[in-house]
Amino acid sequence: MAVVPDAPARSIAPGERRLDLAAVLKEAAIAGLIALALGFFIIGLKTDTVPGGLALKGRWDWVAIAVAVVVAGRLAIALRRQMRPQAASARREEIANRIADGVKTFARYAGPALVVMAVAFPLTPFANRYYVDIATLVLTYIMLGWGLNVVVGLAGLLDLGYVAFYAIGAYSFALLAIHLDWGFWVALPFAGCCAALLGVLLGFPVLRLRGDYLAIVTLAFGEMIRIILLNWYHVTRGPDGLSDIPRPSFFGLEFARSPEEGVETFHTFFGLDYQSLHRIVFLYYVILALALVTNFFTLRIRKLPIGRAWEALREDEIACRSLGINPTNTKLTAFAIGAMFGGFAGAFFATRQGFISPESFTFIESAVILAIVVLGGMGSQIGVVIAAVLLIGGTEVLRELEEFRMLAFGAAMVAIMVWRPRGLLAHRDPTVRLHQAGAGGGSPP
Amino acid sequence: MEYFTQQLINGVTLGSIYGLIAIGYTMVYGIIGMINFAHGDIFMIGAFIALISFLVLGLAGITFVPLALLIVLVVAMMFTSIYGWAVERLAYRPLRGSFRLAPLISAIGMSIFLQNYVQLLQGARVKPLPPVVQGGFTVMERGDFTVIVSYLQIVIVVVTVVLMGAFSMLIARTSLGRAQRACEQDRVMAGLLGINVDRTISLTFVTGAALAAVAGLMFVIYYGVIDFYIGFVAGIKAFTAAVLGGIGSLPGAMLGGILIGLIETFWSAYFTIEYKDVAAFSILVLVLIFRPNGLLGSPEIEKV
Numbered sequence: 200m201a202v203v204p205d206a207p208a209r210s211i212a213p214g215e216r217r218l219d220l221a222a223v224l225k226e227a228a229i230a231g232l233i234a235l236a237l238g239f240f241i242i243g244l245k246t247d248t249v250p251g252g253l254a255l256k257g258r259w260d261w262v263a264i265a266v267a268v269v270v271a272g273r274l275a276i277a278l279r280r281q282m283r284p285q286a287a288s289a290r291r292e293e294i295a296n297r298i299a300d301g302v303k304t305f306a307r308y309a310g311p312a313l314v315v316m317a318v319a320f321p322l323t324p325f326a327n328r329y330y331v332d333i334a335t336l337v338l339t340y341i342m343l344g345w346g347l348n349v350v351v352g353l354a355g356l357l358d359l360g361y362v363a364f365y366a367i368g369a370y371s372f373a374l375l376a377i378h379l380d381w382g383f384w385v386a387l388p389f390a391g392c393c394a395a396l397l398g399v400l401l402g403f404p405v406l407r408l409r410g411d412y413l414a415i416v417t418l419a420f421g422e423m424i425r426i427i428l429l430n431w432y433h434v435t436r437g438p439d440g441l442s443d444i445p446r447p448s449f450f451g452l453e454f455a456r457s458p459e460e461g462v463e464t465f466h467t468f469f470g471l472d473y474q475s476l477h478r479i480v481f482l483y484y485v486i487l488a489l490a491l492v493t494n495f496f497t498l499r500i501r502k503l504p505i506g507r508a509w510e511a512l513r514e515d516e517i518a519c520r521s522l523g524i525n526p527t528n529t530k531l532t533a534f535a536i537g538a539m540f541g542g543f544a545g546a547f548f549a550t551r552q553g554f555i556s557p558e559s560f561t562f563i564e565s566a567v568i569l570a571i572v573v574l575g576g577m578g579s580q581i582g583v584v585i586a587a588v589l590l591i592g593g594t595e596v597l598r599e600l601e602e603f604r605m606l607a608f609g610a611a612m613v614a615i616m617v618w619r620p621r622g623l624l625a626h627r628d629p630t631v632r633l634h635q636a637g638a639g640g641g642s643p644p
Numbered sequence: 645m646e647y648f649t650q651q652l653i654n655g656v657t658l659g660s661i662y663g664l665i666a667i668g669y670t671m672v673y674g675i676i677g678m679i680n681f682a683h684g685d686i687f688m689i690g691a692f693i694a695l696i697s698f699l700v701l702g703l704a705g706i707t708f709v710p711l712a713l714l715i716v717l718v719v720a721m722m723f724t725s726i727y728g729w730a731v732e733r734l735a736y737r738p739l740r741g742s743f744r745l746a747p748l749i750s751a752i753g754m755s756i757f758l759q760n761y762v763q764l765l766q767g768a769r770v771k772p773l774p775p776v777v778q779g780g781f782t783v784m785e786r787g788d789f790t791v792i793v794s795y796l797q798i799v800i801v802v803v804t805v806v807l808m809g810a811f812s813m814l815i816a817r818t819s820l821g822r823a824q825r826a827c828e829q830d831r832v833m834a835g836l837l838g839i840n841v842d843r844t845i846s847l848t849f850v851t852g853a854a855l856a857a858v859a860g861l862m863f864v865i866y867y868g869v870i871d872f873y874i875g876f877v878a879g880i881k882a883f884t885a886a887v888l889g890g891i892g893s894l895p896g897a898m899l900g901g902i903l904i905g906l907i908e909t910f911w912s913a914y915f916t917i918e919y920k921d922v923a924a925f926s927i928l929v930l931v932l933i934f935r936p937n938g939l940l941g942s943p944e945i946e947k948v
Contacts, residue, residue, distance in 0.1 A: 233726060236726045237727060240692070240723055241689065241761070245766060246766055248767075248771070252773075253695075253771060404929065407933075408932055411678075411744075411748070414679065414748065415887065416929055419884070422921065423926075426921055427922070430918040570753070577745070602760075602763075605760045606761060608753075609759075609760060612752065613734070613735045616735075616750040616753065617750065620739055620746035
């Protein structure tokens with residue numbers, strides 16, 4: 200009995216190109232039966248709320264379609280596998296690797312080129328409100344991804360509650376701006392500091408835990424923060440959220456059509472006609488600058504002793520401890536810095552939206568940000584950009600499909616993981632493994 | 645005192661449900677060392693299948709309650725376990741032997757997928773089910789406060805205890821249980837000794853999903869309403885229970901489930917109901933800090 204789990208048993212030996220139609224049909228039939236069983240209740244019988252309870256409605260045509268799709272898909276896969284026994288997956292892997300290598304080589308030149316493109320983007324003629332808005336959203340997620348990349352990609356700490364820091368940044372900024380009347384640029388560092396402080400407070404007790412436990416504790420923290428925001432009514436106004444958060448100003452010049460007495464606005468100062476696009480473009484540049492700062496910071500700190508220590512800690516904690524690195528402090532700095540960038544992004548989110556409520560900071564946000572980091576290839580800065588553009592931009596473009604958006608998102612996460620478990624652009628090659636195809640759980644993180 | 649007893653009864657009932665879900669987490673973690681993030685959603689699907697089969701039975705005219713419960717139990721366990729199997733086959737098996745985070749991410753994706761799948765196909769509104777089992781005993785009575793154990797609570801606790809017993813036998817006595825324990829200790833060696841590792845892991849997911857389906861059935865008859873989102877919170881709490889009891893330990897999962905159920909019920913009864921989840925999660929954090937292996941877990945020695 201072969202124990203190599205990821206090499207599925209094949210009915211014919213490699214090199215033997217005989218079509219075993221019976222086996223293929225059997226496989227497809229089994230897949231169809233399973234699909235029928237899966238769909239029988241959930242797809243086949245729809246519950247409808249009617250007065251006095253629930254009514255059932257049969258949808259057997261949908262089940263038939265689902266089964267047909269599964270059978271056809273399975274048939275195609277099985278046929279393909281029989282035609283080209285082994286080569287297919289290996290070659291696909293090789294092609295993907297070559298593309299990834301290519302992207303990495305070009306990242307050196309592509310990086311600056313991308314920055315130039317991003318800076319020039321709002322000046323191009325097709326930059327209407329819709330596109331700039333999407334680009335701003337994508338950049339927010341790129342920034343969050345880069346921030347989380349410090350924690351997950353560099354230090355190897357799995358954080359499922361990153362959205363907590365995003366929320367703290369947003370709420371602390373909003374509260375400072377509303378109650379103390381602080382401007383965006385003054386409150387921004389404070390929002391980042393609050394988030395970092397929270398990161399230290401949360402991180403201190405839990406960073407001793409092993410990877411998976413840390414993941415679940417951070418997830419619990421994320422939920423706790425959300426529940427507190429939801430119930431601490433006299434400060435956060437609970438589910439009603441905080442509204443009327445001031446918009447950022449351009450060096451004191453506001454973006455408003457008809458300002459209050461004595462307040463100079465952006466368009467009058469520069470002698471332009473008022474356009475609502477001005478503010479949107481300005482916000483775009485703000486988040487671009489914030490994201491670039493995050494990126495620059497990460498790239499530089501990687502080369503400092505602390506950055507090296509993070510990466511070493513990710514690879515082997517025991518070795519690090521033997522060499523005199525304090526694991527708790529090192530992890531704590533990564534956690535705090537990641538949290539700080541999350542806080543900055545949160546402050547930006549609050550000022551952009553003008554309204555925040557706990558609705559915006561659910562677990563799904565954490566999952567999306569983590570997905571961006573991991574799908575892009577942990578530790579890869581350019582990978583985060585690609586993943587954010589694909590996931591956020593892609594689902595944004597698919598907005599007409601509204602309800603199918605998150606369904607596709609979940610399926611894409613699974614598919615990309617199955618296809619390239621180390622992410623689209625894995626930053627480093629797998630370290631040497633003792634057992635090939637590591638049947639044990641022993642491969643390093 | 646009466647109030648306390650009533651809360652104790654409610655807490656144990658809720659804890660039984662958590663415990664059944666927690667077993668799925670603990671077994672999967674024990675055997676392949678991953679957090680099966682989609683397990684909460686498997687529980688949710690089990691609840692939906694149970695709800696729909698109740699409605700089907702109602703249409704078919706089967707109204708004898710014990711028979712209906714039994715049929716729904718079997719149907720829900722069967723169909724939900726196919727979901728468990730399919731999730732493992734599609735999202736986790738291709739990633740076996742991959743790096744540690746990959747299956748977790750895949751599981752999160754699966755969880756999002758399943759939630760939206762049910763939301764799309766069954767609608768986002770809450771689904772009510774009229775009470776199936778009614779009535780109960782009066783245990784204590786003083787003044788105007790009576791402590792009641794409903795028949796439903798008895799059913800839930802009895803079914804849980806019976807299943808736990810059956811399940812412990814399965815792990816301790818059958819060849820499947822032996823294979824499972826062997827795979828838990830050393831998958832490569834178990835494979836070399838002729839155990840079909842893939843099949844064993846699949847069966848672990850199947851049994852976990854079947855128990856989650858039972859929990860789903862109980863949830864639906866106990867609370868009477870479900871929606872597509874119940875799996876998330878119940879999933880985290882059940883995982884908390886598994887960690888609290890010591891991950892990898894079956895009695896631990898049950899104990900942890902009961903404890904979490906009790907903590908949550910007492911917190912809601914004596915303090916604020918809004919912060920009951922915070923209380924449960926704080927317990928998780930405290931346990932992990934002071935007793936990282938849980939109450940009944942064995943310490944793990946890190947080897948270089």
